[in-house]
Amino acid sequence: xxxxxxxxxxxxxEIAISSGSLSQLGAKMKQLKLGEKVLVVxxxxxxxxxxxxxxxxxxxxxxxxxxxxxxxxxxHKHLQSIEKIYDTxxxxxxxxxxxxxxxxxxxxxxxxxxxxxxxxxxVNFVQVPTSLLAMVxxxxxxxxxxxxxxxxxxxxxxxxxxxxSIDPDVLQxxxxxxxxxxxxxxxxxxxxxxxxxxxxxxxxxxIDSFESIEPELLxxxxxxxxxxxxxxxxxxxxxxxxxxxxxxxxxxxxxIESLTDYQEYVHGEAxxxxxxxxxxxxxxxxxxxxxxxxxxxxxxxxxxxxxxVSAKVKVKDVLEAIKSDKKVKSGKVHFILPKKIGAVKxxxxxxxxxxxxxxxxxxxxx
Amino acid sequence: xxxxxxxxxxxxxEIAISSGSLSQLGAKMKQLKLGEKVLVVxxxxxxxxxxxxxxxxxxxxxxxxxxxxxxxxxxHKHLQSIEKIYDTxxxxxxxxxxxxxxxxxxxxxxxxxxxxxxxxxxVNFVQVPTSLLAMVxxxxxxxxxxxxxxxxxxxxxxxxxxxxSIDPDVLQxxxxxxxxxxxxxxxxxxxxxxxxxxxxxxxxxxIDSFESIEPELLxxxxxxxxxxxxxxxxxxxxxxxxxxxxxxxxxxxxxIESLTDYQEYVHGEAxxxxxxxxxxxxxxxxxxxxxxxxxxxxxxxxxxxxxxVSAKVKVKDVLEAIKSDKKVKSGKVHFILPKKIGAVKxxxxxxxxxxxxxxxxxxxxx
Ligand SMILES: NC(=O)c1ccc[n+]([C@@H]2O[C@H](COP(=O)([O-])OP(=O)(O)OC[C@H]3O[C@@H](n4cnc5c(N)ncnc54)[C@H](O)[C@@H]3O)[C@@H](O)[C@H]2O)c1
Ligand SMILES: NC(=O)c1ccc[n+]([C@@H]2O[C@H](COP(=O)([O-])OP(=O)(O)OC[C@H]3O[C@@H](n4cnc5c(N)ncnc54)[C@H](O)[C@@H]3O)[C@@H](O)[C@H]2O)c1
Ligand SMILES: [Zn+2]
Ligand SMILES: [Zn+2]
Numbered sequence: 001x002x003x004x005x006x007x008x009x010x011x012x013x014e015i016a017i018s019s020g021s022l023s024q025l026g027a028k029m030k031q032l033k034l035g036e037k038v039l040v041v042x043x044x045x046x047x048x049x050x051x052x053x054x055x056x057x058x059x060x061x062x063x064x065x066x067x068x069x070x071x072x073x074x075x076h077k078h079l080q081s082i083e084k085i086y087d088t089x090x091x092x093x094x095x096x097x098x099x100x101x102x103x104x105x106x107x108x109x110x111x112x113x114x115x116x117x118x119x120x121x122x123v124n125f126v127q128v129p130t131s132l133l134a135m136v137x138x139x140x141x142x143x144x145x146x147x148x149x150x151x152x153x154x155x156x157x158x159x160x161x162x163x164x165s166i167d168p169d170v171l172q173x174x175x176x177x178x179x180x181x182x183x184x185x186x187x188x189x190x191x192x193x194x195x196x197x198x199x200x201x202x203x204x205x206x207i208d209s210f211e212s213i214e215p216e217l218l219x220x221x222x223x224x225x226x227x228x229x230x231x232x233x234x235x236x237x238x239x240x241x242x243x244x245x246x247x248x249x250x251x252x253x254x255x256i257e258s259l260t261d262y263q264e265y266v267h268g269e270a271x272x273x274x275x276x277x278x279x280x281x282x283x284x285x286x287x288x289x290x291x292x293x294x295x296x297x298x299x300x301x302x303x304x305x306x307x308x309v310s311a312k313v314k315v316k317d318v319l320e321a322i323k324s325d326k327k328v329k330s331g332k333v334h335f336i337l338p339k340k341i342g343a344v345k346x347x348x349x350x351x352x353x354x355x356x357x358x359x360x361x362x363x364x365x366x
Numbered sequence: 367x368x369x370x371x372x373x374x375x376x377x378x379x380e381i382a383i384s385s386g387s388l389s390q391l392g393a394k395m396k397q398l399k400l401g402e403k404v405l406v407v408x409x410x411x412x413x414x415x416x417x418x419x420x421x422x423x424x425x426x427x428x429x430x431x432x433x434x435x436x437x438x439x440x441x442h443k444h445l446q447s448i449e450k451i452y453d454t455x456x457x458x459x460x461x462x463x464x465x466x467x468x469x470x471x472x473x474x475x476x477x478x479x480x481x482x483x484x485x486x487x488x489v490n491f492v493q494v495p496t497s498l499l500a501m502v503x504x505x506x507x508x509x510x511x512x513x514x515x516x517x518x519x520x521x522x523x524x525x526x527x528x529x530x531s532i533d534p535d536v537l538q539x540x541x542x543x544x545x546x547x548x549x550x551x552x553x554x555x556x557x558x559x560x561x562x563x564x565x566x567x568x569x570x571x572x573i574d575s576f577e578s579i580e581p582e583l584l585x586x587x588x589x590x591x592x593x594x595x596x597x598x599x600x601x602x603x604x605x606x607x608x609x610x611x612x613x614x615x616x617x618x619x620x621x622i623e624s625l626t627d628y629q630e631y632v633h634g635e636a637x638x639x640x641x642x643x644x645x646x647x648x649x650x651x652x653x654x655x656x657x658x659x660x661x662x663x664x665x666x667x668x669x670x671x672x673x674x675v676s677a678k679v680k681v682k683d684v685l686e687a688i689k690s691d692k693k694v695k696s697g698k699v700h701f702i703l704p705k706k707i708g709a710v711k712x713x714x715x716x717x718x719x720x721x722x723x724x725x726x727x728x729x730x731x732x
Contacts, residue, residue, distance in 0.1 A: 009375060009376060010375060010376070079445065079449065083445065086514060086520070086521060090514060090516055090517065090520065093690075096605075117523060118480075118484070118511075118521050118522060118523055119520065119521065120520060120522075121509060121510075121511060121519075121522040121523055121524055121605075122523065122524060122604070143487060144487075145484075145487060148452060148456060150456055151456065153487075154452070154456065154485070154486060155452060155484050155485065156484060156486075156487040157483060157484055157487055157488065157523055158487055158488060238488065239462075239487075324459075
């Protein structure tokens with residue numbers, strides 16, 4: 001059991017990590033004095049497993065509960081799904097003091113958060129992440145949003161939850177591939193922020209599935225990852241500077257995702273590839289040692305994540321895609337490069353040639 | 367010329383009021399270091415009058431400018447219009463550091479603000495209000511949003527502009543009825559907050575049109591109204607308490623607007639009627655003197671605003687509509703009632719009978 005506070009100038013909140021806590025969600029929310037009505041947003045998959053437990057815990061303490069299901073999958077992460085949440089909110093007369101609960105992975109979390117941010121100009125919002133990626137990344141930090149037909153997460157808002165409630169037990173039903181994808185973000189925190197987390201992962205016997213991982217290690221992973229993200233976002237709530245380091249591996253990762261039409265790799269897999277490429281760039285720029293990069297890449301492999309990219313991906317397309325990334329400022333591409341395990345720097349001084357070289361190597365590996 | 371600062375824990379900003387300032391907008395924005403790209407959002411009416419001056423001032427100082435027009439009118443204040451702004455933003459590769467400028471009345475201001483709040487999770491936003499209502503009310507305070515098919519302003523966000531730039535000269539082309547509607551909100555500030563503003567209005571020879579009002583008085587009206595709103599929102603950015611007083615006259619006003627399908631009264635006119643009804647309620651509740659109410663009602667008449675409601679409006683429908691107002695908390699209707707000119711209180715203790723009585727009187731007047 002771990003509790004982490006995300007400290008912000010306004011709207012600080014708690015991340016509560018505890019095995020079996022889903023059945024205590026209602027009690028926890030009651031303590032926060034969140035109004036009477038609660039709308040639980042989920043998808044049929046996750047709701048099938050955990051809807052009853054969730055609703056029951058809310059009912060027990062007297063909340064007036066409603067539910068709204070959105071079909072699973074990133075393809076439904078658009079404004080039209082948000083409009084349907086609005087309709088449910090309206091039909092049930094939600095008030096400013098009412099609460100939207102996101103019960104699901106990052107897709108549900110991002111959409112529910114955006115609906116909460118924008119319905120009545122903001123109602124209460126509680127995150128109950130059920131995928132590893134959502135637990136360690138998407139549910140913390142206040143980024144919410146949906147995709148535009150022409151780009152991911154282009155529409156959204158910064159909006160902080162009142163609570164993030166994590167029950168590691170729900171990971172038992174998460175597909176293994178999704179578990180591994182989440183582990184990519186965990187490894188990311190190790191590289192950019194927390195060398196101790198990195199060594200714990202190295203020392204562990206297994207990190208590639210819920211079944212094989214030690215429950216205690218899982219707790220550590222969740223707590224340290226959330227702490228890392230909390231540290232970073234506390235210092236930079238609206239992504240003015242530091243927060244960019246969370247995009248380590250994401251610049252090339254996003255390019256790979258979009259070039260394969262989001263069909264070939266799940267996000268974490270693409271990030272794993274992006275980290276390998278970024279590590280290679282760092283080596284070529286002289287900021288990182290090859291030995292350190294090897295440690296990173298070994299950990300990625302240990303988590304069951306890909307280390308080579310399909311030859312379908314063409315280097316020149318990657319370069320092109322990077323330039324149209326929404327993080328591009330004044331036309332300059334910013335890269336996050338490791339200096340050592342646990343620390344990175346941001347630079348816009350990477351030449352296309354170096355990027356090319358490192359992507360070629362990723363493909364060459366295959 | 368007046369400058370007012372809206373002080374907030376984060377995101378404080380300036381309201382600059384100055385005759386002829388539209389042609390200086392670019393220079394002013396340059397000082398704020400707002401990035402390179404500027405997307406001006408307006409409607410064809412307003413843009414026809416002021417588009418050139420606005421664009422030229424931006425061009426002069428080197429901004430890369432784009433424009434996006436939305437047909438005039440509240441009927442276009444919906445999510446689909448926002449999606450079109452997104453498309454323009456995307457087509458022109460707007461970045462986080464880019465700026466959306468709202469050149470228009472409250473409809474354009476609310477929509478542009480919401481688009482700015484939600485594109486890339488927030489780009490810079492500058493308000494250039496061109497209606498009196500937008501100058502004294504809609505452009506200050508950070509409320510942005512659009513209508514849901516079933517209710518006004520149900521979708522939105524709190525999002526602060528970087529600057530509100532007011533050029534009173536543009537009011538010369540504003541239809542007289544719209545000028546008067548804005549004056550209703552000015553009178554509101556007199557009643558709820560600023561007794562001195564109230565007496566200035568009483569002492570003025572004319573307040574019912576741009577042509578007849580003294581330029582100096584107009585400056586005072588703009589400055590004191592913005593100051594009143596700034597005072598209130600500074601103390602309560604997210605409408606947790608105090609800010610509710612800005613809804614004086616709006617509870618019954620909204621009911622009247624919606625019952626007449628937004629066809630019969632413009633917003634300010636409905637608010638004027640709502641203030642008269644709220645004044646009557648306050649008298650009946652013993653919190654306000656009849657003499658004070660008469661002063662208020664006289665000022666409303668002097669501004670050329672209606673003081674009686676069309677007999678089409680049925681009392682029981684008003685009562686019904688009030689209950690479904692989005693400001694209703696836990697089923698209780700909150701009323702803002704004057705205590706004296708310049709001060710109000712909030713109460714949820716108004717019986718339906720008293721509301722009925724005061725609305726009947728509004729209709730009886732006709
Ligand atoms: N807001 C942020 O800061 C942030 C950060 C990273 C990612 N994201 C977003 O998160 C999304 C990805 O999140 P994700 O990886 O969780 O994807 P997801 O929400 O699509 O979940 C992946 C799959 O696992 C299923 N699932 C989730 N929990 C389960 C459980 N306990 N048991 C069985 N199945 C379960 C889901 O139904 C889904 O099919 C993307 O849209 C991404 O943009 C947001
Ligand atoms: N955000 C807030 O805090 C807030 C507060 C009050 C009202 N509002 C919103 O503001 C809107 C009403 O604003 P409004 O009264 O400005 O309406 P509006 O924007 O529709 O403007 C009224 C009319 O005047 C025209 N116009 C505006 N400026 C002009 C000019 N200088 N010359 C000629 N024509 C001009 C417009 O084109 C329009 O036809 C509503 O949607 C309301 O919900 C928002
Ligand atoms: Zn990620
Ligand atoms: Zn108003």
